[in-house]
Amino acid sequence: MAELKPGDAVILGHGGLPVDHSIADLECRARRYLPRVLYDWIAGGAEDEAGLRRSVDIYSQHRFVPRYGAPVDQPDLRTTLFNRTYQRPFGIAPTGYTGILRPGGESMMRAAAQRADIPYLLSGVSVPSLEAIAAEEPGRTWYQLYPARDHRITLDMAHRARDAGYPVLVITMDMPREAKRERDWRNGFSLPLRYSTKRVLDGLLHPGWTWRYLMSGGVPTLGTWQRYLPANSPASAVLRFHSEQGYPAISWQHVDDFRAMWKGPLVLKGLLHPEDAQRALEAGADGVILSNHGGRQLDRAVTALESLAAVRERVGNRLTVMLDGGIRRGADIATALALGADYVFCGRALLWGLIAAGEAGVDQAIAILTDELSRNMSQTGTPTIKDWGPHRLASAALSDHGVSRSQGLR
Numbered sequence: 001m002a003e004l005k006p007g008d009a010v011i012l013g014h015g016g017l018p019v020d021h022s023i024a025d026l027e028c029r030a031r032r033y034l035p036r037v038l039y040d041w042i043a044g045g046a047e048d049e050a051g052l053r054r055s056v057d058i059y060s061q062h063r064f065v066p067r068y069g070a071p072v073d074q075p076d077l078r079t080t081l082f083n084r085t086y087q088r089p090f091g092i093a094p095t096g097y098t099g100i101l102r103p104g105g106e107s108m109m110r111a112a113a114q115r116a117d118i119p120y121l122l123s124g125v126s127v128p129s130l131e132a133i134a135a136e137e138p139g140r141t142w143y144q145l146y147p148a149r150d151h152r153i154t155l156d157m158a159h160r161a162r163d164a165g166y167p168v169l170v171i172t173m174d175m176p177r178e179a180k181r182e183r184d185w186r187n188g189f190s191l192p193l194r195y196s197t198k199r200v201l202d203g204l205l206h207p208g209w210t211w212r213y214l215m216s217g218g219v220p221t222l223g224t225w226q227r228y229l230p231a232n233s234p235a236s237a238v239l240r241f242h243s244e245q246g247y248p249a250i251s252w253q254h255v256d257d258f259r260a261m262w263k264g265p266l267v268l269k270g271l272l273h274p275e276d277a278q279r280a281l282e283a284g285a286d287g288v289i290l291s292n293h294g295g296r297q298l299d300r301a302v303t304a305l306e307s308l309a310a311v312r313e314r315v316g317n318r319l320t321v322m323l324d325g326g327i328r329r330g331a332d333i334a335t336a337l338a339l340g341a342d343y344v345f346c347g348r349a350l351l352w353g354l355i356a357a358g359e360a361g362v363d364q365a366i367a368i369l370t371d372e373l374s375r376n377m378s379q380t381g382t383p384t385i386k387d388w389g390p391h392r393l394a395s396a397a398l399s400d401h402g403v404s405r406s407q408g409l410r
C-alpha cells in the first residue's frame, strides 16, 4: 500500500474502492456492512445521547475568520508530542474489541497509523494481546489501560506494557460505573454476542461481516486478559472473566502507583474538570486527554471542547492537553487546535473507515481529515500547527478589533 505523505490529497478510489468524500460517507458504508447490534454499539451513546450530539455539534458553533493575501499552499501539519514529531496533529483514539468489527482490526489501525505517522492508542480491551501489537512495530503504539478489580492484575498489565516497549501509558478515568446505553439494552448487546433469531437474521442481512467473523474463528478473545486464565481457556471464559474484573473505578492512589512504575509519559484520559487536571499535574501526569468518551458515559457531561479553555487556564503549559470526541471534519480538528488543544484524537471517524474498507478505509479516513484540515489552514492563512490560536476564531478576531454589527460590520 502506498505510503501516506502529509498534505496528500484525499485518496479517492484507492485500491478500487468506491469514492467516499467524507467521514459521513464512510459511516454510511460501515452501517450497511455491520449487523445492527454492532452499528448501534459504536454509533450510540448514553441515555438520550444528548452528550453524543453535543460533542459533534459543538465544533460548528465556532467560526473562523479567513485571512487572504499571504497564500499558504502546503501547510505544515507536523506536531511534536512528548518529544516526538508526528506528521499530523491527530491520532487514533482507543476503541475496544476492534477485531470484532474487522478481523485483524487492531493491526490494521496500527499499520495505518505507522504509514500516516500518527499515534495509535491500543485499547486495554483489544482482541490481540498488547505484546502481539507491540511486536509488529516496537516503540510506537501507545497503551491505554483499563484496570481490573484485582489491582495486582492492573499493575501486571502496566508492567507488561512497559516491558513490551510502549512509550506512553494512558489511563482511562471516566468509567467509574457502567453507562446506561439504551440502544445496547434494547438490542440485547453483550460480548460474546448471544445467538437469537433476531441476531441470526441480523447476521444474514450483513453477510460480509458474518462471513469474516465466522472465517476468523467466531468469538474473539481478549489477548491481554487471556494471560490471567488457565492456558487454552476458551474466548467466552476470557470475556466472562473480563466482565467480572473489568471497569472498576480508578482512584488517585492508583494513579500514584502508575506514576511510580512508569518512567515514560503518563496520560490520564476522560478528565473534564479543571481541578482534576490540576490534580493530574500534582500526581505527576504528563498529559490529559479531555474526553466525554464520545458521549458514551455521562450523557449530561460537558464536552471536551467546552472544558478546554478552563483546563488550559488552570494548568497552563505544564500539562500536554489533548482532547477527543465528535471529530468528523478537518475543521473540527482545526477548531480544537485554535482553542488551545495540543493534539486531538479520533474514535468513530477512523473506525468507520476501518469497518467500511479495512486498512485502506483507515488510510482513506485519515486522508480525508488531513485534506480537510490542510484546506482549512490554507483558507485561514495558517502555515503551521503552532499558528492556530483563538485569533483565528470570530470570538476573538472580530471582538479584538472592536468590530460589531452595531458599528457597521457588513
Ligand SMILES: Cc1cc2nc3c(=O)[nH]c(=O)nc-3n(C[C@H](O)[C@H](O)[C@H](O)COP(=O)(O)O)c2cc1C
Residues within 6 Å of the ligand: 041, 042, 043, 055, 093, 094, 095, 096, 097, 123, 124, 125, 144, 172, 269, 291, 292, 293, 294, 295, 296, 324, 325, 326, 327, 345, 346, 347, 348, 349
Ligand atoms: C466503539 C467504541 C469503543 C471504545 N472503546 C474504548 C476503550 O476501549 N478505551 C477507551 O479509553 N475509550 C474507548 N472509547 C472512547 C474513545 O477512546 C473516544 O474517547 C471516543 O470515541 C471519542 O469520541 P468520537 O468517537 O466521537 O471520536 C470507545 C469508543 C467507541 C465508539
